[in-house]
Amino acid sequence: MNKLKDLKKDFLNEFEKIQELEGPSYLYDPIKYFVKSSGKRLRPIIVLFLGDLFNNNKKDSINGALGVELLHNFTLVHDDIMDEDDLRHNVATIHKKWDNAHAVLSGDGLGALGPLFIGKIQKNTLSILIRYNEVILEICEGQAYDMEFENKSFVSVSEYLLMSSKKTGSLFELCFEISSLISDKYQEHVKDLKKLGRNLGIIFQIQDDILELVSDDDRMGKSTYSDVERHKKTILTCLAMEKNLSDWNKLINSINNQKTLDKKKSIYNFLVKNNLKEESDKLLNKYIDECNEIIMNLPKEIQSGLNELISYIIKRSK
């Protein structure tokens, strides 16, 4: 795991250069504030890890990594406005520290900076840039579904998975696609590598949901159970609705006036009683098995590296 820590350090050294940008402070102060805050930097780590594994040009990998992380940061800043979240990684969100106007504009600025780094990639630049733009639209669509779900009394697991695939899977896929397109050897495997990336994004999202609802401490830096409070749909609530909609609705209505701790207990008990933790794990394992199958069909020399990367992402949150 030391290697992955080193890659994160490498990335953060490069990301630090955002602090040197000059221009109107109305735009750049919130941008610099946001990129300085802590974050897993999972997406750029993937690009750098695969860059090493594929023997890619280092500079291309770094520009790819900066591009995907800036895109991710752009969506976080705007998602925080939409969700009216006050905290991100335990510090005030931009719209909370400044206001909505600063958050809208600095999100746009982060979104504008991303493709400038992608444009510096020396290999397959145009294809990568076009895919990068397609992914931005796909992420918007995923976020739109996520917002729509808040007002729906029933969301199926397959609707949820489509949302996750677009909102999270698309950018993970892009990390794998960029790494593949800047490589000499693995361009012919781009389709499998993309599929691997997208699956990994869905796995990541499902895990995030499971943690959000079942852990009772605050290790995600977000408030546990807030998803249920805000009618956000997660894999567990979708499974609950598919399994037993009327009981789930009864539960939600009955706990409305309970204290937070009691709510947590009620929801937790419902999930346990209905074996929903097991079912979400089963779904997770289905995606993990698919990943393993893809890896087995990829060239031998990259298999153990890919396994290492996937273990890192899966174990990260366990």
Add this chain to the structure above:
Amino acid sequence: MNKLKDLKKDFLNEFEKIQELEGPSYLYDPIKYFVKSSGKRLRPIIVLFLGDLFNNNKKDSINGALGVELLHNFTLVHDDIMDEDDLRHNVATIHKKWDNAHAVLSGDGLGALGPLFIGKIQKNTLSILIRYNEVILEICEGQAYDMEFENKSFVSVSEYLLMSSKKTGSLFELCFEISSLISDKYQEHVKDLKKLGRNLGIIFQIQDDILELVSDDDRMGKSTYSDVERHKKTILTCLAMEKNLSDWNKLINSINNQKTLDKKKSIYNFLVKNNLKEESDKLLNKYIDECNEIIMNLPKEIQSGLNELISYIIKRSK
């Protein structure tokens, strides 16, 4: 002028295809609503007009036109959030008709759609796409200055011109740059054509400001004098501050409690007394002269076309 009307019709026919996009209505309903509303469509008209003048590939021109108009629409949706404007082209803005979340996301969606059309251009695609991205950041910087100015008690004319150049000039420049880069014959004149475009953008912005403050009807579809009310800086207020800051401040303080009509009269009288309408016209003419000079040095066969285009933009608002 019939030709320009025809080009607008051509563009609107193409733009209509946005209505056919499929996906989550949370994202696409506001997008379709916004692009359906009326608008001058000046930027795409420029690309199509120059496309004709330069004998460019029609499909490339149309994709360029769609790209610049979608980018413009993206910035309008987000600017309306930042300015808390309720109306645009006399219909409710997205954040007013829906809410901020819809407006943030659909603005992002418009911004994501733009480069997808730019990516379809067949000639110099990568250079154009990279310049397109650079311009997005420049527009963000221009908007940032514009927002910063609201809290400044003094903004110089040169600061104002830098803001205008970034916020408006950059995209006009891009229209000329795209048209030049997709042409066979005029790529070598890209530098002059870009300069012409940027100047034209600044002219357009100055004119917009003059109309905003001096016309007493509502032909712009925005509320006259609202700029002063909201501490927005315009060319006239910057000229006023440079000419006579203390008298301007006195005026602004003294009219605070006046009725709108009286405010209008007071401001109008101040501007007339200080010859500020003449001074802004003088500045405007300086930029127009520069445009004429650039045109004289461009190939003969496109001079009258360029003059026609510039007259259209200048006369549009007179």
